[in-house]
Amino acid sequence: xxxxxxxGPGLVKPSETLSxxxxxxxxxxxxxxxxxxxIRQPPGKGLExxxxxxxxxxxxxxxxxxxxxxxxxxxxxxxxxxxxxxVTAADTxxxxxxxxxxxxxxxxxxxxxxTLVTVSS
Amino acid sequence: xxxxxxxxxxxxxxxxxxxxxxxxxxxxxGNNYVSWYQQYPGxxxxxxxxxxxxxxxxxPDRFFGSKSxxxxxxxxxxxxxGDEADYYCGTWDSSLxxxxxxxxxxxxxx
Numbered sequence: 233x234x235x236x237x238x239x240g241p242g243l244v245k246p247s248e249t250l251s252x253x254x255x256x257x258x259x260x261x262x263x264x265x266x267x268x269x270x271i272r273q274p275p276g277k278g279l280e281x282x283x284x285x286x287x288x289x290x291x292x293x294x295x296x297x298x299x300x301x302x303x304x305x306x307x308x309x310x311x312x313x314x315x316x317x318x319v320t321a322a323d324t325x326x327x328x329x330x331x332x333x334x335x336x337x338x339x340x341x342x343x344x345x346x347t348l349v350t351v352s353s
Numbered sequence: 354x355x356x357x358x359x360x361x362x363x364x365x366x367x368x369x370x371x372x373x374x375x376x377x378x379x380x381x382x383g384n385n386y387v388s389w390y391q392q393y394p395g396x397x398x399x400x401x402x403x404x405x406x407x408x409x410x411x412x413p414d415r416f417f418g419s420k421s422x423x424x425x426x427x428x429x430x431x432x433x434x435g436d437e438a439d440y441y442c443g444t445w446d447s448s449l450x451x452x453x454x455x456x457x458x459x460x461x462x463x
Contacts, residue, residue, distance in 0.1 A: 269452075278355065279390075279398065279441055281452035294451045328397055336452030337443035339388045339403025346397050 234258040236329050236344035243350050244323075250316040250349055254329030255309075262287045262307035267332040269340070270303070270314045272325040280325075284335050285312055292335055319351045356381055357442055357455035364461040367432050373458045375425045375442030381453060385445040387425040389418055392439045392457075401440075402427060429460075437462050 240252035254268070261268060269284035283293035285303040293301045297316070305312040316323060326346040333339035358376040365371040375387065387405050390398035400409050402418035405425065417428045425444075429436055442455040 278457045279443070279454040281443075281454065284452070292450070295449055296451075333403060336445050337388060337454065338386055338445070339400055339407075339409075340390070340398070340443075341400045341403070341409055343397035343399075 238344045238347040252314045268312045271328045274325040324351045355456045359455035359458045362459045366463045370430045373427045375455045380448040381446040383423040387444045389427045390441045
């Protein structure tokens with residue numbers, strides 16, 4: 233059974249970089265045809281697509297975040313990562329890593345449990 | 354403000370049928386596949402429908418999806434109290450070049 237698990241700091245200071253890693257078990261990132269993505273959800277609000285990355289490293293980002301986001305994939309560790317620079321309180325959210333059938337919100341069939349990241353000094 | 358519009362809430366009696374609409378444009382729903390998600394408080398969303406009307410393995414056929422023009426619909430028949438949750442639609446927006454979600458709909462089973 234495929235499982236995804238987010239890891240990273242739960243508290244980030246304003247203007248710093250939010251860094252999260254998603255570890256995939258029960259399946260290989262490099263052998264699949266799926267996209268691997270990040271979605272976030274501010275407390276009490278709806279879902280926001282951050283971006284997706286393929287095992288080749290090709291990435292697609294939400295234009296509203298593109299200037300601050302970088303995603304990467306490490307097939308040797310079966311992990312993919314998210315870096316979000318220059319964070320503000322508006323970036324406080326539960327961050328989910330997930331697997332998508334295609335590039336973006338085509339069918340996100342596996343989700344991590346989510347990790348709350350709070351931006352505060 | 355999402356590019357996909359969902360009603361904030363819907364309600365129906367147990368055993369009845371309910372539909373949740375997701376309205377968009379030719380830039381998103383009109384020319385791309387739609388997916389639907391169910392989310393309980395404090396948990397990750399769960400995929401209910403992909404490619405407009407396909408159900409992943411394990412999703413009961415009480416849940417169904419359809420699309421017409423620039424709108425999509427999630428339907429649930431035989432409502433159960435366990436269906437009380439938030440529901441989100443999602444798709445690709447060709448203008449934004451981004452994945453987009455609707456604002457979510459809270460389903461109450463009376």
